[in-house]
Amino acid sequence: MSDDLLKTAARALREESTGEPPIGDRTRARILHGLHERRRKRRTGFALGIPLAAVFAGSTAWAGASGKLGRWVDEIVAVVSAPEEGAELATASTASTPFPAKSLSTPPQASSPEPSEAPDQESTSVDEAPERVVPEAAPPEPRPASVPVAAPRHSDAPSSTSTDRAKAPVRVNDVTPSAKDDEVEDEAPPELDTLALYRKAHRLHFDGGDPGAAIRAYDKYLRLAPGGTFATEARYNRALLLLRLGERSAAIAALTPFAEGRYGGYRQSDAQALIDAASK
């Protein structure tokens, strides 16, 4: 085939494709509409995104200024980094809920105000409103007081000696420093270390086999972080340990706020059952 024919064909193709089609105006309108839609979506994205970013930045700044940022970071780190403790807790028969679930949970509110000081010295008084309630059902500690009475937590005796222990009124108002702690150092750790204190107390409670040391550790945590993330759990676990040690009156005093629902229903029925059993 000669080149001329190919050129003729090319010319034919050129001529056939020349000229503005009738739909040219429609194409123009579609293009402008498409660009307009694209701009509108971009503006909407900015209108939503910028306020959200501002709220986030403002919240973070406020948290930093008020000192809560460290605690929030601490809680998040605890959730992320403590799966093994969650496993421990899952197997434990007694109270406190696992670490990870607790740290980010929000308290069901607050029909329960801050528990008041009971007239009885043995009653539990707490310094602040229950910060968090995680209503979880768990079997109560099966056998209270199968252990001889141990030394009071707040006594000066370093070890719990059952024979020495009078049933002294137990002040579980945790502002009083506990006796010298073999296992928990008495210092004022920074905020992030309070979580470590709780973890230590928890380990002593479930793995340590030393209820007295565990109580002292809980006391330490509650003294340094009365409104801490796990303060409620610490109080409940402490009450169980008192029960285990045979400190019935102290245990009942410690369990009463829970039974009365002052912690938003957390362990309420369990606490009541334990009080009924201990009162017999």
Next chain:
Amino acid sequence: MSLRVPLPVTGTRAALDEEQLLVERLQAGEASAIADAYDAFSGPVRAFAKRLVGDDAAAEDLVQEVFLALPRAVRRFRGDSRLRTFVISVAVNHAKHFVRGAARRRAAVDRMAEEPLESIAPRASACPEHHAERRQLASVLTRALDDLPLDQRVAFVLCEVEERTAREAATIVGSPEATMRTRVFHAKRKLREALAREGVR
């Protein structure tokens, strides 16, 4: 075929300034600039799209896509060519799936055709018949173009159908001039063979 490479045609100073202003407006994201660009360049872009794609509807879609993509694409315009050339290059970059789609449709139509294409040869005749023959020849060539690789197809359409210089075509495509000539050479060879198979003498 030897491709003569004339010097690129430059516009007047006023036209260049006007084009530069349009570029700046496009790069600034002015909505009216796109409308002005469409009014200025849709004709050449549409013509190129039709010749390249061979399908009016697909060509119109390609035109739409080119001007929708132009606000972003114009950011990389460096002024080393005319804006019209740049817009055609955007069309080349976006043409791939339109060409393939149109070729597939034509292939499907051909499979359903009851009669093979008849041999056509342009001859001097009365106008309507001449137009019909021209259309038929254009259609045959479009089908033959479907068998070419895209780069050869683009090269043939730019250089042979639109009669652009190899330099301009190379600028549009972003390839060296020698490469463009090579592609045109191979495209023409294959098209001759294809047209011969179709019975065009």
